Amino acid sequence: MALLIPVASETYAVPLGSVREVVVSPRVTPLPTAPDAVRGVFNLRGDVVPLFDTGRILGLASIVGEPYAVLVETEHGVAGLLATDMPVTVRLHESVGHSDLEGTTETYLVGELRLAVGLDMAVLLNPVRMAQ
Amino acid sequence: MSNAEPPSEADFQKIFAAEAEGRLDTLGDQLIELEKSGPTPDLVASLFREAHTIKGGAAVVGLPHVARVAHALEDLLEEVRRERRKVDPTLIDAVLAGVDAIRGLIPLAVAGDDHERAAFEAEQRLRIAIGGEPAGAPAPPPPPVEAPRRPSPPAAEAGGPPEDTQTHRVAGHAATAAPAAPAPTDITLGGEAAHHAAPEMLQMPVHRIDELVRLIGEASASTLRLGGALLDRLECEPSSLSEYRDLARCLNELQELALRARMIPVMSLAPRLRRAVRDLARDTGKQIRFETRGEDAEIDRGVLERLADPLLHLVRNAVDHGIELPEERRSKGKPSEGVVRLHAMQLGSEVVIAVSDDGRGIDLGRVREAAGQSDSTALEMDDESALYLIFRSGLSTATRVTDVSGRGVGLDAVRASLNAVRGRIEVRSDPGLGTEFRIAVPITMATLRCLVVASAGRRYGIPLHSVRAVLPPQPAASVGGRDMTMLDGRPVPISSLAGVLGTGNGCDGPAVVVSGLTRSHALEVDELIDQRDIVVKGFGELVPRLPAIAGAGIQPDGTILLVLEAAGLIERARRRALHGAAPLEGEGPGRDGAEAPAERQAAAILVVDDALTVRELQRSIFEHAGYRVRTAANGEEALERMAEEVPDLVLTDIEMPVMDGFQLTEAIRARPGFASVPIIILTSRGSEESRRRGLEAGADGYIVKSGFDQVALLSAVERLLGASQ
Numbered sequence: 001m002a003l004l005i006p007v008a009s010e011t012y013a014v015p016l017g018s019v020r021e022v023v024v025s026p027r028v029t030p031l032p033t034a035p036d037a038v039r040g041v042f043n044l045r046g047d048v049v050p051l052f053d054t055g056r057i058l059g060l061a062s063i064v065g066e067p068y069a070v071l072v073e074t075e076h077g078v079a080g081l082l083a084t085d086m087p088v089t090v091r092l093h094e095s096v097g098h099s100d101l102e103g104t105t106e107t108y109l110v111g112e113l114r115l116a117v118g119l120d121m122a123v124l125l126n127p128v129r130m131a132q
Numbered sequence: 133m134s135n136a137e138p139p140s141e142a143d144f145q146k147i148f149a150a151e152a153e154g155r156l157d158t159l160g161d162q163l164i165e166l167e168k169s170g171p172t173p174d175l176v177a178s179l180f181r182e183a184h185t186i187k188g189g190a191a192v193v194g195l196p197h198v199a200r201v202a203h204a205l206e207d208l209l210e211e212v213r214r215e216r217r218k219v220d221p222t223l224i225d226a227v228l229a230g231v232d233a234i235r236g237l238i239p240l241a242v243a244g245d246d247h248e249r250a251a252f253e254a255e256q257r258l259r260i261a262i263g264g265e266p267a268g269a270p271a272p273p274p275p276p277v278e279a280p281r282r283p284s285p286p287a288a289e290a291g292g293p294p295e296d297t298q299t300h301r302v303a304g305h306a307a308t309a310a311p312a313a314p315a316p317t318d319i320t321l322g323g324e325a326a327h328h329a330a331p332e333m334l335q336m337p338v339h340r341i342d343e344l345v346r347l348i349g350e351a352s353a354s355t356l357r358l359g360g361a362l363l364d365r366l367e368c369e370p371s372s373l374s375e376y377r378d379l380a381r382c383l384n385e386l387q388e389l390a391l392r393a394r395m396i397p398v399m400s401l402a403p404r405l406r407r408a409v410r411d412l413a414r415d416t417g418k419q420i421r422f423e424t425r426g427e428d429a430e431i432d433r434g435v436l437e438r439l440a441d442p443l444l445h446l447v448r449n450a451v452d453h454g455i456e457l458p459e460e461r462r463s464k465g466k467p468s469e470g471v472v473r474l475h476a477m478q479l480g481s482e483v484v485i486a487v488s489d490d491g492r493g494i495d496l497g498r499v500r501e502a503a504g505q506s507d508s509t510a511l512e513m514d515d516e517s518a519l520y521l522i523f524r525s526g527l528s529t530a531t532r533v534t535d536v537s538g539r540g541v542g543l544d545a546v547r548a549s550l551n552a553v554r555g556r557i558e559v560r561s562d563p564g565l566g567t568e569f570r571i572a573v574p575i576t577m578a579t580l581r582c583l584v585v586a587s588a589g590r591r592y593g594i595p596l597h598s599v600r601a602v603l604p605p606q607p608a609a610s611v612g613g614r615d616m617t618m619l620d621g622r623p624v625p626i627s628s629l630a631g632v633l634g635t636g637n638g639c640d641g642p643a644v645v646v647s648g649l650t651r652s653h654a655l656e657v658d659e660l661i662d663q664r665d666i667v668v669k670g671f672g673e674l675v676p677r678l679p680a681i682a683g684a685g686i687q688p689d690g691t692i693l694l695v696l697e698a699a700g701l702i703e704r705a706r707r708r709a710l711h712g713a714a715p716l717e718g719e720g721p722g723r724d725g726a727e728a729p730a731e732r733q734a735a736a737i738l739v740v741d742d743a744l745t746v747r748e749l750q751r752s753i754f755e756h757a758g759y760r761v762r763t764a765a766n767g768e769e770a771l772e773r774m775a776e777e778v779p780d781l782v783l784t785d786i787e788m789p790v791m792d793g794f795q796l797t798e799a800i801r802a803r804p805g806f807a808s809v810p811i812i813i814l815t816s817r818g819s820e821e822s823r824r825r826g827l828e829a830g831a832d833g834y835i836v837k838s839g840f841d842q843v844a845l846l847s848a849v850e851r852l853l854g855a856s857q
Contacts, residue, residue, distance in 0.1 A: 027690075027691065029590075029684070029691065029692040029694065030590075030635075031671070031675065031678065031681065031694070032633035032634055032635050032680070032681070032694075033633060033634065033678050033679075033680050033681065033704070034675060034676070034678055035676060038675055038676075041671055041675075041684060041692055042692065043686050043690055043691070043692055046350070046686060047669075048669045048670075048671060048672075048683075048684045048686065048692060049672075050671050050672055050674055050675045052674075074674070076672065076673040076674050077672040077673055077674060078672075079672070079674050125674055126674075127673045127674060127676070128755075130674055130675065130676050131676040131677075131758075
């Protein structure tokens with residue numbers, strides 16, 4: 001099973017097992033001096049959790065506002081990924097092709113003429129990449 | 133905030149185990165060949181090299197006992213190499229027994245099982261085979277196998293013959309491995325009880341106290357939130373309720389007591405520092421006495437752990453750069469024995485630790501000259517400002533970097549470590565009389581008292597320990613293109629906090645004067661709000677280190693308050709003044725990700741070592757630090773790599789097949805295209821002779837591998853790269 005993360009007109013997929021929860025309109029505190037990909041931090045029941053601009057970490061356009069945050073567990077701690085629309089759960093079928101974009105894996109058909117691209121969290125959410 | 137973690141030793145231990153397996157097989161085969169056909173120089177050299185490589189690898193991945201046995205094996209083979217020992221069946225038996233012992237020890241060591249005793253016995257057997265006498269007498273220099281990151285080692289004092297140290301260490305490890313806490317913790321919690329009979333003691337694991345401290349911190353934060361809710365929902369000022377005040381007071385006391393339970397004496401670090409002084413003094417031929425004062429000063433265990441490396445750096449510096457050689461001291465009318473002092477004292481909520489020496493002092497002329505190469509303002513600085521130039525990264529006063537010895541200056545690294553515990557460092561130096569470094573750190577890191585300010589619609593906490601003054605709205609005068617204001621009769625640069633953070637433009641509110649380690653700066657804000665105790669949390673590993681932001685605290689109303697870092701803010705303000713704000717603003721509101729590390733990312737390092745473990749370890753260290761890394765397994769391969777692309781720096785081992793490190797260094801120096809590439813020789817051979825040979829061959833630095841000392845290695849590399857660019 002996977003969770004689909006809408007980012008503007010595109011859709012990305014993360015394994016459901018790595019998703020902790022989805023937060024609607026988190027109250028974000030921006031982090032001045034941080035790179036563009038870091039949208040800020042928010043308070044998740046007493047923990048300070050970083051929120052990343054899913055568009056920017058993929059090298060695409062920035063996401064406007066903070067409509068949804070998908071909290072994922074990574075090797076380096078919990079992180080929020082911004083989504084522009086309500087994320088939904090689907091069962092992924094076989095890959096229909098490889099995705100060349102850095103930090104992504106395979107492309108899947110998730111509806112009529114709707115494609116989702118799998119995210120490689122180990123590549124995307126990684127301190128070395130973030131520092132660049 | 134977590135900085136980049138060092139790569140896991142466990143991973144490298146596995147690589148090492150796999151590699152050692154192959155080398156032990158080779159050793160076994162070659163030994164049989166040796167027995168059959170007798171010694172040839174090539175065969176003996178190869179045997180020696182295999183043992184040497186295993187020793188070096190084991191030491192580097194933190195398997196000191198394996199390294200010791202391999203060291204003894206190497207010594208035995210050295211006897212053969214020098215033809216002081218005949219090759220006979222007894223010898224072959226002894227060497228093979230050593231090989232088997234290492235083969236048996238590695239899996240135990242990697243699994244973390246007890247193997248000290250077995251290693252000790254194997255080493256003794258090899259030592260007996262060497263001279264028919266136990267290890268004691270003509271001791272080889274102790275191999276640098278002490279894992280550097282072991283927190284507060286038990287009182288295994290230096291001195292005495294090696295077997296002595298060994299048994300101490302064995303005992304020490306056993307003690308650390310036991311479930312009890314390494315440092316006994318007095319939890320009677322009453323200072324007064326100590327007068328009469330010895331207070332009852334109870335040992336407990338440190339994590340229990342940590343958990344207690346954490347929960348008390350959470351309880352304090354909840355109490356603050358409760359107060360906020362009372363005010364919001366019931367319009368009841370919490371401080372008017374005596375019940376609320378009692379709760380808050382109890383929690384405060386509880387927190388203080390719990391924090392005190394985590395305290396350990398600063399001097400628990402002394403044995404380790406004394407050992408470093410002794411070893412380095414012996415290596416450098418100096419006579420040095422190490423003195424300590426302030427046995428009663430205590431500090432949070434977590435803070436002290438982070439101070440271990442900086443203090444080690446300062447102490448090594450004092451020995452290496454401060455204290456003169458005995459002849460030089462005598463000629464200046466000083467006693468030939470130098471003194472290095474470690475002095476700790478508690479001052480209010482801070483502990484001050486001073487490392488001083490009675491050596492030659494810091495030569496300001498040379499500091500100015502060295503810094504002047506990259507920064508012309510250095511030449512006009514007053515003495516005090518010039519003195520602080522030594523904390524700049526890449527600055528070395530040595531005309532040629534002849535000795536980085538793994539204990540190089542690295543004062544910028546010291547400063548960075550201190551930043552992490554919110555410490556400051558000051559330096560004082562009298563030419564000819566000595567140098568003193570003073571470190572001041574808060575006793576604990578749990579909560580931080582902050583001044584809360586508003587700037588460009590947001591609120592920030594500024595740690596009170598870095599606030600020097602608060603000024604009413606200031607008229608500013610432009611001096612040399614920078615806005616300045618006056619504080620205590622001295623000019624201080626001034627700029628708006630919003631401008632420095634990139635969140636907005638100037639304002640004309642009050643100014644908060646903050647001081648970092650060496651400079652002060654006035655920051656204009658919109659409004660001063662109040663003072664608060666903040667439990668500061670980091671942003672996790674995924675957010676890159678932001679020098680201007682120390683962390684964040686959660687406020688009673690659930691919002692997040694960012695806590696700023698004075699040193700980082702000042703540096704940022706200074707850079708903006710130097711480079712002008714204009715180019716930064718083109719990148720969008722409040723964003724300028726272009727920080728310094730990007731500048732050095734292109735630097736390429738060629739790592740030459742025949743041991744896969746060492747190559748991969750170094751690759752990981754340097755890639756982590758943002759360098760590009762290429763590797764070669766021997767000198768010849770290195771020259772091939774260099775023909776493809778000239779690296780910015782070469783880091784090479786000595787003992788390698790085909791072409792060794794000395795030959796490689798000479799070959800590089802002889803080729804016109806390569807001649808200026810800096811070369812560091814990294815080896816486990818600590819002898820003065822090999823060091824001299826390396827430097828004669830044309831190396832720029834010579835570092836003795838000692839365990840996992842990344843900081844020294846990185847700072848040496850940064851220095852050389854800085855000097856060559």
